[in-house]
Amino acid sequence: MAFQCQRDCYRREFTTSVVSCHPAELKIDNSGKKEKVKGFNIILKDTILFPEGGGQPDDQGVLNDIPVLRVTRQGADAVHFVTSPLEEGVEVQMKVDWERRFNHMQQHSGQHLITAIADSMFGFKTTSWELGRQRSVIELDTPSVEPGQVEALEKAVNEKIREQVPVSVKVVAMDDPTVEKVRSRGLPEGHTGPIRIIDIEGIDANMCCGTHVSNLSHLQAIKILGTEKGKKNKTNLIFVAGCRVLKYAERSYSVERALTSLLKTGPEDHVEAVDKLQKSVKVFQKNNLNLLRDLAVLIAENFKSNPNRGKLFCLHRKDGDNEFMNIIANEIGTEGTLIFLTVGDEKEAGLFLLAGPIEMVDTLGPRVAELLEGKGAGKRGRYQGKANKMGRRPEVEVLLQENIQHRSSEEE
Known part of the structure; x- marks a missing residue:
């Protein structure tokens, strides 16, 4: 029923x-x-x-x-x-939540209209569709859709909306001859009873169980946002209809105003401004990386030149990375020194590296990861990973110092 x-x-x-x-x-x-x-x-x-x-x-x-x-x-x-x-x-x-209902009615009737016009104008068949929370997607059985075709399709569907074409619902028996004449991708499995047909006067008749507007004018407008590659030999057409067009325009304008304020340029120059900014960031990142590498070498050289250096070297740097830590470990050497390095947030998440004599690292590595509430792995005298509680670094340093002292006493 x-x-x-x-x-x-x-x-x-x-x-x-x-x-x-x-x-x-x-x-x-x-x-x-x-x-x-x-x-x-x-x-x-x-x-x-x-x-x-x-x-x-x-x-x-x-x-x-x-x-x-x-x-x-x-x-x-x-x-x-x-x-x-x-x-x-x-x-x-x-x-009923009317705002949600009418929203869905507009999108669903919009889909029927786009599907019918895309088929009649270009022979593009609809194989499936999805009514999303902000935008909807129609899967077309074609490997590509040209920009000119998208423009022509959008123009055609909006002309039909302005013509105020009526939309009616017909309920017929399964053996009614009308059923053979309407567009359909097949009835749902287990369907029984009458069949419901949505008829857009002079444009399309399609089997459908959904809720629809009674006149295309209630769609207000349809905006086709673009297309993207779908499944094999398919194209996804993305659109919004009715109230979603207004919300999309409102969101777009809010973003435009925010970008204008941040970039200090008009909307027509946003793309160029962002492109220049991205290039500047890449240059800055490259220079920063080179400086970090040089700093890592200097830190290692400074430690090695200290006549009073101990057998444990610990360091934390907020803006470092794995390469920064490994350069320090390589430059210092791990045969006679136990090295504990960390980068990232001083209290919460970050990265760590434990390097030194293989036997010590194999034993202490998992314990360091446990103290820092993180995970790690290692081989050949290096154990590194992610930490979630960097604020526990002092506890790790105490653990490492005690093991060095214990090992020294055994050697004596």
């Missing part, structure tokens, strides 16, 4: 009743981490919340002011996941 959200995509509130309510769990993304939430799967007599499908994400909304976290389709039913139970048979008031 078609749900209320499919029969009337513009309806924002709806009263229905609970058919069933069962305990369930839902995996959600919480700041990049997957978490399990305990709750209830609720099936209603009907719903205005669209369950995900056809490349379109699910709706969000409330049941009696209880947030609906996910809506999925199971056979002929829409399953609503909530964190509070509702009794079977009870009447519920539904409200």
Whole structure:
């Protein structure tokens, strides 16, 4: 059956009743981490919340002011996941998150329009599409799309929007002759019952379960952002429609203003200014690297020329790197000296190198990594890795000094 959200995509509130309510769990993304939430799967007599499908994400909304976290389709039913139970048979008031719903309607109808025009103008077939959070992607069955074709396609779809072409929904039986005449990539596995057809008058008729605008004018505008190489012999066309065009323009202008302030140039000179800045940074990095190499040699020479030098050399430098540490170790030599070097943050994360007599390094290396709460590996008298607690360097130095003293006493 078609749900209320499919029969009337513009309806924002709806009263229905609970058919069933069962305990369930839902995996959600919480700041990049997957978490399990305990709750209830609720099936209603009907719903205005669209369950995900056809490349379109699910709706969000409330049941009696209880947030609906996910809506999925199971056979002929829409399953609503909530964190509070509702009794079977009870009447519920539904409200849809209209901003999200209308956003999805614009993107989905925009996709149908772009797909139809791309096919009629250039013979580009759509093989799949994705409605993303900020922009949508249509996969075209062509290895490339020329810039001129993108420009012509964008112009054509926006002309249809200005013509205010009606969009209607037809529900027909599976054996209806109309089914053979409409565009389709095939019905979902296990589909039963009537077939829903989205008809953009005079342009396209396509099987679809999603929510759509009733007139192309409701799309406001479509902006094709560009294309990129897709899967083998495919091209991804990236676009935004309706409210997303306005948000994209707002974000772009904010970035433009920020760059103008930072670069002290007008928008037309941003690219040139950034290019010059990048070249300057590369020169600076190269000069800085040469200075670090020279400094490493001087540090090593200074230690070797000290008549009172001990058997342990320790050094931390915030702006060093692995090469800086290895140059020092190479210049000092590790046969008679135990070398402990660190670079990076003085308290938190950084890199470390332990170099010296092979037997000592093999024994002490893992203990140094453990004290610094990091990981490392080594061979041939060198053990190096990443540290997470650089503030524990003094503890490492005490450990190394005690082992040197112990070894010296054994040799005597």
